[in-house]
Amino acid sequence: xxxxxTSTTTSDDTGVRLRPVGEPDLAMLRRFxxxxxxxxxxxxxxxxxxxxxxxxxxxxxxxADDGRLVVEVERDQAAGIxxxxxxxxxxxxxxxEIGIALLPEWRGRGIGWRxxxxxxxxxxxxxxxQRIQAGTHPENVAEQRALEKAGFQLEGVVRACEFRxxxxxxxxxxxxxxxxxxxxxxxx
Numbered sequence: 001x002x003x004x005x006t007s008t009t010t011s012d013d014t015g016v017r018l019r020p021v022g023e024p025d026l027a028m029l030r031r032f033x034x035x036x037x038x039x040x041x042x043x044x045x046x047x048x049x050x051x052x053x054x055x056x057x058x059x060x061x062x063x064a065d066d067g068r069l070v071v072e073v074e075r076d077q078a079a080g081i082x083x084x085x086x087x088x089x090x091x092x093x094x095x096x097e098i099g100i101a102l103l104p105e106w107r108g109r110g111i112g113w114r115x116x117x118x119x120x121x122x123x124x125x126x127x128x129x130q131r132i133q134a135g136t137h138p139e140n141v142a143e144q145r146a147l148e149k150a151g152f153q154l155e156g157v158v159r160a161c162e163f164r165x166x167x168x169x170x171x172x173x174x175x176x177x178x179x180x181x182x183x184x185x186x187x188x
Contacts, residue, residue, distance in 0.1 A: 079106035151183035
């Protein structure tokens with residue numbers, strides 16, 4: 001994906017916005033690699049803390065097939081990141097799979113669903129994708145609510161889709177299509 005002006009993703013009413021990763025954000029990205037449970041149930045063990053800086057040097061985390069944007073809130077504070085990865089079921093058409101990781105002090109404030117809705121708007125504006133999907137854990141009720149507020153619909157259970165905490169676990173699959181109505185929370 002080409003680098004684009006992300007000012008169109010600013011939410012005027014709440015101050016939540018998305019922006020490209022900057023060099024000062026690398027410390028936060030390193031934290032996601034080395035601090036157990038910082039990202040909740042998605043913690044999959046220690047990762048290379050130098051990887052975020054190497055990736056930033058390649059493309060600033062704005063790749064054609066995947067990337068990260070910083071979730072920014074009041075007074076230009078980084079609250080976390082959203083991610084997007086291109087996937088393909090069959091044929092030439094691809095879709096986006098998105099994710100979010102907010103720092104603990106920013107959770108439970110309505111930032112997550114707004115950031116995910118903004119990311120969908122960004123991807124639908126700058127790419128021809130028809131579908132955006134996101135997965136979550138059955139026990140992550142807050143994320144399920146956030147996805148629904150962001151305009152996603154539950155598609156179903158994906159059985160034994162991830163190995164976590166020593167066992168194979170189910171996941172929930174959500175999607176939002178280009179033609180779906182805008183999130184009700186934003187529309188009204």
